[in-house]
Amino acid sequence: MKSASKSKADLSAKIAKSIRDQILSGALLADDRLPSEAELADQFSVSRPTVREALKRLAAQSLIRTERGAFGGAFVRHLSYGEAQAQHITTSTLLLSMNAVRFDVACEARFALERACTPLAASRRSKTHLTAMRAELARQALPELSDETFCASDVALHRALVDSAGNPVLSYQLAGAVEAMQPLMNMITFTARSRSRIVDLHTRLVDALEARCPEQADAVLAELQAYTLELGQGVLAARAAREEQGA
Amino acid sequence: MKSASKSKADLSAKIAKSIRDQILSGALLADDRLPSEAELADQFSVSRPTVREALKRLAAQSLIRTERGAFGGAFVRHLSYGEAQAQHITTSTLLLSMNAVRFDVACEARFALERACTPLAASRRSKTHLTAMRAELARQALPELSDETFCASDVALHRALVDSAGNPVLSYQLAGAVEAMQPLMNMITFTARSRSRIVDLHTRLVDALEARCPEQADAVLAELQAYTLELGQGVLAARAAREEQGA
């Protein structure tokens, strides 16, 4: 029954699906070893290259890892938070870059998500997280910072804020918002924004977290959202005007 | 410079990374055609099977699609919201199933995320979404419903709530929370929960959205969160006690 799933798909896709189902259903547990490529080829009645294509598909999804040598082979992979986040970020980046998402829609989603974790962050933020955020604040105040580095620090700050909520599942889910959408918005707004205003808002945000005051943190985030939206719409309006003039 | 990225990794992984970078960087746009497998094999100085493995990796990430026949080949894929959501859900499900996530942590994250979109849902919910939610409510009230169907309807209701916020980016980001974490929690709590209480909470939730009252919706969600947490901890405590007795 293994190989009879979808009749029209590629063989390697069918085999990959069959194995993936076994992993997702729990028939294969983390660190279990799959049969060797030759055995799988026999089981599915296909050639080894076809099996290999299927395994590469699974490897691309971080579902398996392979080891060479005797008693090597393909092993069901234990998906860590870090890897899951990396995948989530890749998918999010791709989605945004390919779908002409309106700036206001992205902005709204990103801040809605970040505001979801400020109450937790305010109540649970540790000294470590505060120190990390203060460090980013200090970097952002340096005037000689390149735009690129400033944006990276911006992301790092928000990332630290999310992590300070102390909920790894939440951190994972928000990775897409912070590390994919924030850079996208930075790319649009970095020419127009006032760094000092951003740093001021960030400082008040961290202050609010340190004071364990969720309302204030939320208010600052709302302000940051409004400012970002204003910047974005300004830049886009200017672009539209320029294009109209050019045409 | 294409093939010189990481020296220790597999060739197919390096080639996949190289092409992926080109897509992510925008050098290859949606619906662009990649060189044929034979040409890629030449460019990277590898054999065709190796190129094919690389292409399968990219296909597994929905980065490319392939077409057979003359003037077929591999094309950069336009990633739709639906596909991105499917990937996000798969990754989330896997992450949760492999990491022994504490129930309270998952519960907290899931509700924090859902509560992030209730204000938007309350202000934007359309008749269509309300109708969909009411339909799920009606189904959930049927006593002959199987546990499985009840859970599916539960997910569908929350899904509709998220969608009613009218922000596709937000819907995408929340897909992991609703469609991966909700079923997980249902699997734990379904034996202990009172359907009538759930339906009551759901009804009040939809009522609040219909009345465009975000505060009330948020309050109901908080109540649902508390009830879910209580159920989960009850079930887990009972399990622990049973195991201790057994040992």
Added chain:
DNA sequence: TCGGTAGAAATGCCAGACAATTAAATGCCT
């Protein structure tokens, strides 16, 4: 003009072979 057919280009798949890597088994020396 229309329809069918042959060709070309591409992916899908297979068979067999060799290289590289790694762990276990073996054997040798002390």
Added chain:
DNA sequence: AGGCATTTAATTGTCTGGCATTTCTACCGA
């Protein structure tokens, strides 16, 4: 008997070459 070097077997990584299949294009004939 114990420890170290060597062999061996298992397995993945890669290549070569080929055939099957699909699909578009272009030509040719009625």
